[in-house]
Amino acid sequence: MTDHDDFDLELFFDAAQTQTADASTDLLLRIAGDADAILDARDTPVGSTPIAKVGFLAGLVAMIGGWSAVAGVSTAAVAGLWFGIMAPTGVSALTNGYLTDTSETAYVSDYLPGFDLTDAGE
Amino acid sequence: MPFDALDDVSNEALLVLYANGDRAAARALTMRLTPRVLGYASRVLGDRAEADDVAQEAMLRLWKIAPDWRQGEAKVSTWMYRVVANLCTDRLRKKRSSTLDEVDEPIDETPGVEAQMQQQERARALTLALATLPERQREAVILRHIEGLANPEIAEVLDISVEAVESLTARGKRALATVLAGQREALGIDHD
Numbered sequence: 001m002t003d004h005d006d007f008d009l010e011l012f013f014d015a016a017q018t019q020t021a022d023a024s025t026d027l028l029l030r031i032a033g034d035a036d037a038i039l040d041a042r043d044t045p046v047g048s049t050p051i052a053k054v055g056f057l058a059g060l061v062a063m064i065g066g067w068s069a070v071a072g073v074s075t076a077a078v079a080g081l082w083f084g085i086m087a088p089t090g091v092s093a094l095t096n097g098y099l100t101d102t103s104e105t106a107y108v109s110d111y112l113p114g115f116d117l118t119d120a121g122e
Numbered sequence: 123m124p125f126d127a128l129d130d131v132s133n134e135a136l137l138v139l140y141a142n143g144d145r146a147a148a149r150a151l152t153m154r155l156t157p158r159v160l161g162y163a164s165r166v167l168g169d170r171a172e173a174d175d176v177a178q179e180a181m182l183r184l185w186k187i188a189p190d191w192r193q194g195e196a197k198v199s200t201w202m203y204r205v206v207a208n209l210c211t212d213r214l215r216k217k218r219s220s221t222l223d224e225v226d227e228p229i230d231e232t233p234g235v236e237a238q239m240q241q242q243e244r245a246r247a248l249t250l251a252l253a254t255l256p257e258r259q260r261e262a263v264i265l266r267h268i269e270g271l272a273n274p275e276i277a278e279v280l281d282i283s284v285e286a287v288e289s290l291t292a293r294g295k296r297a298l299a300t301v302l303a304g305q306r307e308a309l310g311i312d313h314d
Contacts, residue, residue: 008302008303009267009298009299009302011244012244012245012247012251012302013248013267015241015244015245015248016165016244016248016249017268018241018245019242020161021157021170021173022157023156023157023160023174024174027156027160027174030178031177031182032148034178034185035148035149036145038186039143039148
């Protein structure tokens with residue numbers, strides 16, 4: 001490179017140095033806003049995050065062990081209802097024996113056909 | 123604290139003040155550093171909108187690192203140039219297809235219409251010529267001859283040796299001279 005080339009380039013560099021990149025107000029505000037946001041986030045105590053309010057139903061569910069426990073309770077309730085409606089024959093006979101006041105008396109042999117009273121007397 | 127009271131405070135001290143919660147220190151750093159990082163990013167990228175984004179991102183990284191800043195280990199300005207250089211590199215890799223016509227007009231501030239226009243034309247021609255250089259050469263030339271950094275500081279910014287900086291700037295200037303040689307008359311530069 002010759003000295004002349006160097007001289008030429010200095011003119012260009014000088015020109016570039018006079019051209020300043022003025023930051024827009026918007027950019028300066030954004031940058032200052034970032035600085036504030038960093039401080040705000042840092043100054044917020046860790047425990048100050050509001051705890052979500054627990055509703056009555058959610059509290060109840062949590063108290064009995066969560067939604068899986070709710071499913072178990074529901075299953076038991078349905079099963080109980082089912083047994084109530086579709087009572088087994090043997091159970092009906094037993095309950096009839098206790099709950100009805102008729103001359104027909106229920107005997108043990110009604111429920112246990114293989115049971116022999118003579119054997120019981122021995 | 124009055125804004126002017128921070129004029130004589132170093133960048134490093136301002137950063138420590140900011141880390142301790144001083145918002146005025148952040149304002150002072152913003153006003154002081156933003157034009158520099160914006161100018162550098164604009165020249166490297168040749169795109170003002172992208173340079174705005176890079177400047178904001180670089181300043182955001184400064185705010186984040188403030189609590190961990192260790193005084194005496196590095197200059198804030200050097201660290202900033204380094205961050206901007208890396209951000210520009212990332213962006214340039216993403217947009218290899220930019221055309222020279224997209225280079226923004228430089229911002230004028232010199233008095234005298236004719237001289238002002240000539241300065242603007244030269245600055246614009248230099249920006250266009252810089253865009254033709256390989257990225258590292260461009261960065262080294264801008265840092266050395268426009269931003270006015272010393273070679274050891276440029277070496278720190280670009281994470282290379284001082285010898286490599288000298289080589290990059292020498293090759294960059296040769297390439298610039300070649301590109302700009304054909305525009306001497308148009309730019310008002312005599313041949314002899």
